[in-house]
Amino acid sequence: MARTDDKRDADVVAVTEGPAAAAGLTRPAGLDRERILRAAIAYIDAHGLAALTMRRLGAQLGVEAMALYRYVPGREDLLDGVVDTVVESLFDDDGRPDDIHLEHAGGWQDYLVRLAHGVRRIALAHPAVFPLVASRPPAAPWVRPPLRSLRMVESFLASMREGGFSDQAAVAAYRAYSSFLLGHLLLEVTQLGAQVSLLDLPEGDADAQRSTDLGRYPHLTDLEPLLARDESAVEFEESLENLLDRLTRVLHEARNSEDGAVLDR
Amino acid sequence: MARTDDKRDADVVAVTEGPAAAAGLTRPAGLDRERILRAAIAYIDAHGLAALTMRRLGAQLGVEAMALYRYVPGREDLLDGVVDTVVESLFDDDGRPDDIHLEHAGGWQDYLVRLAHGVRRIALAHPAVFPLVASRPPAAPWVRPPLRSLRMVESFLASMREGGFSDQAAVAAYRAYSSFLLGHLLLEVTQLGAQVSLLDLPEGDADAQRSTDLGRYPHLTDLEPLLARDESAVEFEESLENLLDRLTRVLHEARNSEDGAVLDR
DNA sequence: GAGCGCCGGTTTACGACGTAAACCGATCGG
């Protein structure tokens, strides 16, 4: 790893030295899970996820690495926290014009558009974190495609059902929608400066969270059997077909009217 | 050539003597970039990318870790090699029914379908490797969305142009197609057992490969200015709109005829 | 043959990493 750590981390400075409560930039002390998570997000945004180490994060907060373990079980769980924080910001930080938590105010189409823009916003705000959003939620790993925020899935399903979709159709819609949304953003974020890679499944232990509070998500538990089915093959074929139709249409349009405006820009 | 070494076999084995020697599974010796890459792929498929370490890979081949550095500059470059190998297998390993390298035999639609299936095949065959396929190619990092195999991009562009697409339309088609394809597969692969994460950008050094042999890709170099433009925002809106149309259509169809077959299954 | 250089592999070493465990100075309830 000698080559990758050539970061320009000169600014981190070890204010840790001695009783240097010289009111430096790094906070004096007073750790806090909240503060740690925020610092982690900031650090990832700034230097990429691979650059985030317990030691460096500690330094960033003017503290020794091991101090973090008082508030966070380990690196993996810290990342969990980071993802949750970022994704939940969709619902929390209000004041945004295109905010979500109006829920299904203007019909499901409107909701879907707002949701898409909201998710895209956080994706672009935290590109380096976003890939983790498309990972299996510990509490309901059977959701396909995987989406970290169950709150979001629940909200989605509620909207669709209320909009008149049957159970089947609602789930199919979830598949198509999330597949498009996450897929697109995953890619957009990738080209924005970070390489995606992947860790192997932690698995084996995660029994604690398994059947916890998903009672708060009635629609989700309700539709579990449908959501758990693996329809990616069909979905794939359908989307592909749809895309080809779209392309063909564009080609012909461009051929007839020579201005060629619709898709090409 | 079949002979590994003309010396007494016992001696050769004894050289690598150690705990693993008696196992017999580990190859005796005779390193080779080819062999290393294959072993790496196999290992990643079996244990996930995070589990692949130089030491372990060495052990797998019955050799000390440092021996690998004779054939591979480092871990990062090894991964590069892995990706390339996997993705190039699309063109090489013939005999497949839906193989690509017939190129544009049956028109561009047919080509696109075959390509999609081919890529999906390798994605499912090496889920743990696939995310790296959607990373920036060292030689042409400006391609958007990023796709590792320039050969594939080139082939794609050729097909579209030959199919009557204008330059603009061809690039737009590339965007829509790769965005759909990679996005979808990225997600499908994710739910297949591995967490996606991301490494930070190596950048800074990769000057060597920069302007190498992309003379072999005329279409690609030709369309560089178009390919380099960041149209993700428009693309995003268009796809979203298209998706909503699709959903609305499905909803209405299901409402009229009560069988509800098209999208829900 | 005798020497020698290269080639392919091993050994050793260093500075990161995550984290278990022991440690210590405050602060505080009895």
Next chain:
DNA sequence: CCGATCGGTTTACGTCGTAAACCGGCGCTC
């Protein structure tokens, strides 16, 4: 006053990627 508890530090272990030194044997050239 006195232990206990809290917040943070120190020390330590095993693993990582890899630079550098090392070394046995094959094929050259004299």
